[in-house]
Amino acid sequence: MPAQYVQLIQETRPTSPYKVHYVSHDFFNYFCEVRAYTSIRPGRKAGDPTVMDLRCLKYLPTGEIHWKLQYTDDWQFLGNRL
Numbered sequence: 001m002p003a004q005y006v007q008l009i010q011e012t013r014p015t016s017p018y019k020v021h022y023v024s025h026d027f028f029n030y031f032c033e034v035r036a037y038t039s040i041r042p043g044r045k046a047g048d049p050t051v052m053d054l055r056c057l058k059y060l061p062t063g064e065i066h067w068k069l070q071y072t073d074d075w076q077f078l079g080n081r082l
Contacts, residue, residue, distance in 0.1 A: 040078065042067050 006020045040057070042049045049069055056068040058075060066075040 037065065037078070040065060040067070042069075042076065042078065 006022045009020050010017050041051050053069055054067050055071055058066040065078040067078055
C-alpha cells in the first residue's frame, strides 16, 4: 500500500537508513494562485529582442522572471505580463 512506502524505504538500508519524510497535501503548492505569463518575449515591438535572442532566464521564488541577451549583461526584469 502507498501508506507503507515510507517504512519500506527506511528499511531498505538498515546500516545507513534513508531519511524519509511523509508529506501531506499541505506540502504541495496551490497552483490556482500561481501567476502565468502570456509571453516571455523581452520586447513588444518590431526590432526588439525575441525569445530566440535570450541567453539566460532566471526564475525567482517570488514569481518574477529575469533575462539576459548576453551572458555578460546585467539581469533585466521581464515585467508583469499576466
